[in-house]
Amino acid sequence: MIEYWNPQIERMPVEELKEIQGEKLCNLVKYVYEHSPFYRKRFDDAGIRPEDIKSLDDVTKLPFTYKKDLRDTYPTGMFCVPNNKLVRFHVSSGTTGKPTVVGYTDNDIKAWTTSLARAMTSIGVGRDDIMQIGYGYGLFTGGLGMHYGAEETGCTVLPASSGNTDRQIELMQDLGTTVIGCTPSYFLFMIEAAKSAGVSFQDDTDLRVGVFGAEPWSEEMRKRIEESAGIKAYDIFGTSELSGPLFTECREQKGIHIWADQFLVEVIDPDTGEPVPNGERGELVITTLVKEALPLIRYRIGDITVLNWDECECGRTHPRIMRVLGRADDMLIVRGINVFPGQVESVLMKIPEVGEHFMIIVDRINELDIMKVQIEMTDVAFSDKVNDIINLEKKVASALKGVLNIAVKVELVEHGSLPRSMGKAKKVIDNRKL
Amino acid sequence: MIKQISLFAENKPGRLASVSDKFKGAGINIRAFTIAEAGDFGIIRMVVDDPDLAHKVLHDSGFTVSETNVLGVEMEDVPGQLGMIAEVLGEKDINIDYAYAFVTRTEKAFLIVRVNDIRGAVKVLDDAKIKLLDMSDVQNI
Ligand SMILES: [Zn+2]
Numbered sequence: 001m002i003e004y005w006n007p008q009i010e011r012m013p014v015e016e017l018k019e020i021q022g023e024k025l026c027n028l029v030k031y032v033y034e035h036s037p038f039y040r041k042r043f044d045d046a047g048i049r050p051e052d053i054k055s056l057d058d059v060t061k062l063p064f065t066y067k068k069d070l071r072d073t074y075p076t077g078m079f080c081v082p083n084n085k086l087v088r089f090h091v092s093s094g095t096t097g098k099p100t101v102v103g104y105t106d107n108d109i110k111a112w113t114t115s116l117a118r119a120m121t122s123i124g125v126g127r128d129d130i131m132q133i134g135y136g137y138g139l140f141t142g143g144l145g146m147h148y149g150a151e152e153t154g155c156t157v158l159p160a161s162s163g164n165t166d167r168q169i170e171l172m173q174d175l176g177t178t179v180i181g182c183t184p185s186y187f188l189f190m191i192e193a194a195k196s197a198g199v200s201f202q203d204d205t206d207l208r209v210g211v212f213g214a215e216p217w218s219e220e221m222r223k224r225i226e227e228s229a230g231i232k233a234y235d236i237f238g239t240s241e242l243s244g245p246l247f248t249e250c251r252e253q254k255g256i257h258i259w260a261d262q263f264l265v266e267v268i269d270p271d272t273g274e275p276v277p278n279g280e281r282g283e284l285v286i287t288t289l290v291k292e293a294l295p296l297i298r299y300r301i302g303d304i305t306v307l308n309w310d311e312c313e314c315g316r317t318h319p320r321i322m323r324v325l326g327r328a329d330d331m332l333i334v335r336g337i338n339v340f341p342g343q344v345e346s347v348l349m350k351i352p353e354v355g356e357h358f359m360i361i362v363d364r365i366n367e368l369d370i371m372k373v374q375i376e377m378t379d380v381a382f383s384d385k386v387n388d389i390i391n392l393e394k395k396v397a398s399a400l401k402g403v404l405n406i407a408v409k410v411e412l413v414e415h416g417s418l419p420r421s422m423g424k425a426k427k428v429i430d431n432r433k434l
Numbered sequence: 435m436i437k438q439i440s441l442f443a444e445n446k447p448g449r450l451a452s453v454s455d456k457f458k459g460a461g462i463n464i465r466a467f468t469i470a471e472a473g474d475f476g477i478i479r480m481v482v483d484d485p486d487l488a489h490k491v492l493h494d495s496g497f498t499v500s501e502t503n504v505l506g507v508e509m510e511d512v513p514g515q516l517g518m519i520a521e522v523l524g525e526k527d528i529n530i531d532y533a534y535a536f537v538t539r540t541e542k543a544f545l546i547v548r549v550n551d552i553r554g555a556v557k558v559l560d561d562a563k564i565k566l567l568d569m570s571d572v573q574n575i
Contacts, residue, residue, distance in 0.1 A: 377442045379498060382500055384477050384479060385532070389477070390472060411474050412442070412474075414444050
């Protein structure tokens with residue numbers, strides 16, 4: 001097993017990395033100004049000329065790019081290359097409004113693949129592994145992205161896609177899958193399905209690593225997954241606009257390494273747009289330094305996170321973003337207070353009686369927001385005394401109130417009654433007409 | 435002592451019917467049941483002739499279900515005897531968690547009681563000459 005995919009780059013001193021970033025940024029600005037009418041106009045409107053960007057520090061002079069820009073220019077209005085330079089499209093289904101189309105040149109695919117090969121190596125996945133990819137293949141970037149990255153490391157790939165769960169569990173045993181990649185929701189679904197088929201991941205499979213992403217999941221959920229399946233669970237991060245899944249945590253599990261020679265990361269105060277000090281929480285902004293088809297300048301990806309440039313114990317010098325608390329898009333405002341589904345999840349997963357599935361339901365009754373959290377009854381929690389159940393609901397409600405600072409009604413529902421997902425799970429029903 | 439089956443159910447129509455369907459398929463007979471309701475959920479408690487099979491059938495159908503040991507007493511006069519039992523147990527600091535009565539087709543009245551100390555309760559009631567039902571009695575009700 002190799003320790004680093006590209007030790008020279010992954011362990012490069014920070015000063016050198018930043019120098020490379022500065023150079024690439026200056027070139028990028030010239031490139032988009034020349035090739036993208038969209039960016040030319042955006043820069044002209046902001047009174048920025050490519051010559052104004054002389055070093056890395058000048059990045060803050062550049063205007064932001066928003067998801068809305070990609071929608072407004074649907075399908076390919078922001079592309080910097082003509083069709084004969086493209087080798088692939090992916091299309092993300094927008095939860096609101098139009099989908100976004102992402103195009104890739106040959107080099108874009110290669111850079112994406114390299115990013116994931118480095119990431120997989122950092123969690124000890126490689127040549128000796130068999131990786132089952134349970135992300136959807138197709139327009140969604142998850143399946144194909146992981147596929148290329150895993151193959152690059154020499155890993156044997158089983159392109160299972162999502163669904164057909166019983167078959168997946170069978171193949172996992174027959175072929176000796178050691179690594180699974182899918183959404184955390186789908187893995188929970190698999191655990192349940194395996195259990196009812198009498199299969200224990202721990203005892204009946206060679207599974208040792210899970211790479212989970214495409215939706216936020218909490219540290220507490222990680223503990224549960226690791227314990228119940230007997231694996232190490234790693235977070236993978238990325239979004240289709242940036243290519244797809246790109247980065248994972250390393251084996252230290254203390255943040256996700258963002259390859260600084262490919263991407264420039266900033267964390268800003270979402271209200272002022274100003275950078276926050278190193279180590280403070282803010283909104284993630286990413287500039288793609290090497291993309292050709294659809295480069296993005298200061299893209300407001302919307303995740304709330306913390307940036308950490310301290311050298312990691314794994315020896316990599318590239319900065320880490322701390323576990324993403326949630327995407328700004330997922331944030332609920334209940335009675336004026338910000339609530340992330342991820343916060344609810346981490347409170348719930350700390351309570352042993354509570355199962356893995358939950359649903360947040362928000363209503364507005366008589367001008368007042370009412371937040372309800374449904375959790376499933378478990379064998380462990382079930383008592384045939386009514387008071388024990390009411391006390392459990394109260395215990396969970398008070399734990400939630402302690403963290404969220406708002407009153408929450410907790411409702412126990414029957415096991416199996418909340419929706420299961422083979423992709424990204426829906427965890428919020430907002431009935432308010434806002 | 436009797437084994438009682440309890441299951442967690444949301445208060446929505448059809449839950450009880452679904453349980454009784456499952457039992458019919460498995461040849462299980464319900465001798466007594468009661469529902470303890472609390473807002474959005476309820477606990478269905480049942481005395482059946484084959485509790486272990488009933489537990490398995492319900493568990494396999496995805497219900498959250500448990501088996502609890504309870505006391506069963508045949509009674510002539512329900513309110514009077516319930517008071518007497520409570521008194522006898524209370525003297526020994528044994529608390530009643532819940533109790534429910536039911537009448538059989540042969541018009542005999544039975545009382546089901548869950549207490550916080552079942553071994554203690556059995557002894558106290560034996561000493562008071564109150565006859566308790568066991569599973570073979572349940573099968574013959
Ligand atoms: Zn590291």
